[in-house]
Amino acid sequence: MGTEAEAAEVVESVSDLAVQDPPGEEFSAADLRWVKYASSEHQRDDVALIPYERMDAFIAGECSNPECPTRFHIERGRKRDRGTLREVRSDDYLLYRMYWCSFGPENYGEGGTILPSRKYRLNTRNRAARPQSMRGCTCHFAIKRLYARPSLVLIIYHERRHINKSGFICHGPLDRDAIGPGARRVPYVGSEIQQQTMSLIYLGVPEENILQTHMEGIHRYCGSDAKVDSLASQYVQKLGMIIKRSTHELDLDDQASIRMWVDRNKKSVFYYQDSTDTDAFVLGIQTEWQLQQMIRFGHQDLLASHSSFGVSKLKYPLHTLLVFDSRQHALPVAWIITRSVTKQDTLRWMKALTERIYSVDSTWRIGGFVIDDPASELDPIRDVFSCPILFSLWHIRRTWLKNIIKKCSNSEVQREMFMQLGKVMYSIWSEKNPMDALEQLFQDFVDQTTFVQYFKSFWVPKLEMWIDTIRSLPLASQESSGTIEGYHLKLKVKAYDDSQLDALQRVDWLVHKLTTELHSSYWLNLYADESGSFPEVKAEYIASTSWHRALQIPDDAVIFDDKEPFSAKVTSQKDTSQMWTVWNPGSEFSLCDCSWSMQGNLCKHIIKVNMMCGPRKDFQPSLSFQSFQHVLLDLWQKPMDDSFSLDLSVAWVMQMQERIQKVTELATADGIAEVSNRLPIQWTNKKGRKVAAKRTSPLRVLPHSNGIVQKDFTPKKNRKRKRLSTVSG
Numbered sequence: 166m167g168t169e170a171e172a173a174e175v176v177e178s179v180s181d182l183a184v185q186d187p188p189g190e191e192f193s194a195a196d197l198r199w200v201k202y203a204s205s206e207h208q209r210d211d212v213a214l215i216p217y218e219r220m221d222a223f224i225a226g227e228c229s230n231p232e233c234p235t236r237f238h239i240e241r242g243r244k245r246d247r248g249t250l251r252e253v254r255s256d257d258y259l260l261y262r263m264y265w266c267s268f269g270p271e272n273y274g275e276g277g278t279i280l281p282s283r284k285y286r287l288n289t290r291n292r293a294a295r296p297q298s299m300r301g302c303t304c305h306f307a308i309k310r311l312y313a314r315p316s317l318v319l320i321i322y323h324e325r326r327h328i329n330k331s332g333f334i335c336h337g338p339l340d341r342d343a344i345g346p347g348a349r350r351v352p353y354v355g356s357e358i359q360q361q362t363m364s365l366i367y368l369g370v371p372e373e374n375i376l377q378t379h380m381e382g383i384h385r386y387c388g389s390d391a392k393v394d395s396l397a398s399q400y401v402q403k404l405g406m407i408i409k410r411s412t413h414e415l416d417l418d419d420q421a422s423i424r425m426w427v428d429r430n431k432k433s434v435f436y437y438q439d440s441t442d443t444d445a446f447v448l449g450i451q452t453e454w455q456l457q458q459m460i461r462f463g464h465q466d467l468l469a470s471h472s473s474f475g476v477s478k479l480k481y482p483l484h485t486l487l488v489f490d491s492r493q494h495a496l497p498v499a500w501i502i503t504r505s506v507t508k509q510d511t512l513r514w515m516k517a518l519t520e521r522i523y524s525v526d527s528t529w530r531i532g533g534f535v536i537d538d539p540a541s542e543l544d545p546i547r548d549v550f551s552c553p554i555l556f557s558l559w560h561i562r563r564t565w566l567k568n569i570i571k572k573c574s575n576s577e578v579q580r581e582m583f584m585q586l587g588k589v590m591y592s593i594w595s596e597k598n599p600m601d602a603l604e605q606l607f608q609d610f611v612d613q614t615t616f617v618q619y620f621k622s623f624w625v626p627k628l629e630m631w632i633d634t635i636r637s638l639p640l641a642s643q644e645s646s647g648t649i650e651g652y653h654l655k656l657k658v659k660a661y662d663d664s665q666l667d668a669l670q671r672v673d674w675l676v677h678k679l680t681t682e683l684h685s686s687y688w689l690n691l692y693a694d695e696s697g698s699f700p701e702v703k704a705e706y707i708a709s710t711s712w713h714r715a716l717q718i719p720d721d722a723v724i725f726d727d728k729e730p731f732s733a734k735v736t737s738q739k740d741t742s743q744m745w746t747v748w749n750p751g752s753e754f755s756l757c758d759c760s761w762s763m764q765g766n767l768c769k770h771i772i773k774v775n776m777m778c779g780p781r782k783d784f785q786p787s788l789s790f791q792s793f794q795h796v797l798l799d800l801w802q803k804p805m806d807d808s809f810s811l812d813l814s815v816a817w818v819m820q821m822q823e824r825i826q827k828v829t830e831l832a833t834a835d836g837i838a839e840v841s842n843r844l845p846i847q848w849t850n851k852k853g854r855k856v857a858a859k860r861t862s863p864l865r866v867l868p869h870s871n872g873i874v875q876k877d878f879t880p881k882k883n884r885k886r887k888r889l890s891t892v893s894g
């Protein structure tokens with residue numbers, strides 16, 4: 166920041182500032198001329214004005230400061246819509262963001278305020294090996310995209326030096342504690358490299374490979390020399406040792422142990438309520454990284470809740486909130502551990518979670534919330550997220566199938582029974598009573614006593630609740646069911662490991678598993694996918710849902726057999742002499758004889774076959790599509806009242822129709838380019854209008870009560886999926 170003479174320049178209005186636009190791909194604070202801004206809000210902070218489109222170039226330049234290489238993260242943010250201010254001052258913002266050096270603001274290092282006492286630290290005596298990315302750095306700046314001039318952004322530098330509260334440089338080559346004479350410590354590593362190295366250790370990658378990637382990361386920040394390299398190698402070794410020796414058990418008493426964990430991980434806890442005589446135990450976990458992913462993938466998209474039914478082994482049930490990432494894979498963005506399902510407690514944690522998000526981005530909104538447990542309280546979701554709620558069938562399908570396979574030994578009986586159960590579900594929208602179909606099933610399979618007994622005692626008492634929910638909420642698709650199941654399977658492998666049965670009774674053990682292994686594995690998946698490093702991790706991650714595996718099966722590997730009962734044969738891609746049979750194709754209750762399906766999972770063969778059944782009118786539409794039709798029919802049958810609120814509703818329906826139209830356009834087109842070429846100018850041209858006119862008559866697009874859908878309204882799913890498969894490659 167310049168000399169005394171330069172610093173003396175003071176302006177009183179942003180309008181007096183010149184716009185600066187230094188050349189080059191990136192630039193930093195050193196390339197700008199800073200002046201003091203004398204407003205009441207910014208007590209003489211340093212400011213500069215640059216074009217809004219150069220903001221990323223500035224942030225990139227600030228990150229590669231040779232004296233203190235770092236990253237800047239968004240610590241706080243606010244947005245304001247255009248047209249909401251009556252009087253506009255020259256420094257009012259449309260967008261406000263505060264960027265903080267990622268070596269701060271917390272200080273976990275030596276003398277840091279949050280450093281836990283020695284007694285409770287990780288099982289090591291070596292302080293140097295502690296992850297040291299939080300150094301209490303106070304360097305931070307804010308940006309304001311100007312309300313009056315949206316093409317410009319005002320940078321307000323609050324603290325330009327990378328110093329801690331005591332005023333010492335706290336990271337980078339100039340940090341006296343880091344490198345230099347007498348330094349005992351390794352060079353401080355940014356949180357990204359640290360997370361990467363930890364993830365690789367958790368994944369069990371050989372140490373020499375981890376070391377190599379770690380070094381590459383370090384060398385991006387400081388040059389390579391023997392000393393740096395040997396320190397880095399020690400760091401990796403010690404981190405590995407810490408992880409190996411680290412324990413969930415911070416105290417013999419589980420409750421005390423959790424209290425300690427919460428105290429040490431304040432930044433990853435969004436809600437905590439200790440159990441008392443009056444309050445239930447509630448722990449809401451969300452790391453900084455998860456927060457970012459929730460903002461990124463949840464905005465105007467779906468959020469899903471995964472409930473840990475049936476894992477009675479756990480001391481407290483675990484709820485996971487999932488977003489769907491750019492590959493539509495489920496990504497856990499928050500974990501809630503509690504037995505309480507009361508409205509009050511649910512409302513509390515949901516509010517705490519969304520407030521945390523709004524403090525970063527006040528415009529964040531989700532488009533829909535998928536639940537999988539009909540016992541969930543819907544009011545808190547509606548209050549907090551103000552969005553439609555959908556229901557996913559993944560759990561009921563999986564549980565029924567698993568129990569049939571476990572409790573009936575004859576494969577023909579298994580298949581018949583599962584199909585019958587499917588019919589019970591499919592009768593939900595017909596005039597028939599689902600319970601009658603169920604009664605029939607009990608009679609037909611009267612000799613299957615084990616299963617019938619299980620079903621009568623476990624399911625019959627609550628089946629009414631399930632059916633009501635399925636009838637009243639729109640149903641989520643098979644793609645989302647498959648991806649939620651994918652998360653469920655991973656959670657089971659990583660966290661509900663059977664060899665640790667005793668441990669499941671401790672909450673600290675679950676917290677430890679979630680925040681170390683599971684978190685690391687998801688972090689690395691996304692990192693590998695987006696950075697292009699670790700190609701094997703990336704490939705494995707892409708293939709981790711049955712939906713993506715189904716996309717790899719060509720259409721000609723599927724042969725339909727029209728004989729009763731309907732079935733389809735799918736040729737194995739690995740061994741072409743091997744064929745799998747999918748019974749009851751075109752239904753959520755299809756059954757395949759491959760081993761993956763026989764473990765209760767939704768296998769790729771079923772998904773592939775169902776993708777091909779979608780456009781064929783000789784198959785009934787899927788449950789989720791039927792529920793969608795039901796919603797539309799219901800809407801259409803509502804009496805008209807010719808009011809303003811009707812206008813508003815019609816406008817919403819139109820918007821929805823347009824969205825659906827775009828999806829079907831994509832599904833029937835040969836590629837995205839073909840569709841985008843027609844957008845947006847030709848969208849309203851003659852052809853478009855003709856289509857729209859056709860659609861406005863509900864009689865022509867909706868099925869009659871016999872449930873047969875006219876062919877052109879059925880989404881042609883397989884083409885879309887083909888397109889997706891070429892994109893995902």
Ligand SMILES: [Zn+2]
Pocket residue numbers: 233235266267268269302303304326327328336
């Ligand atoms: Zn810093």
Ligand SMILES: [Zn+2]
Pocket residue numbers: 745757758759760761762768769770771
């Ligand atoms: Zn299969």
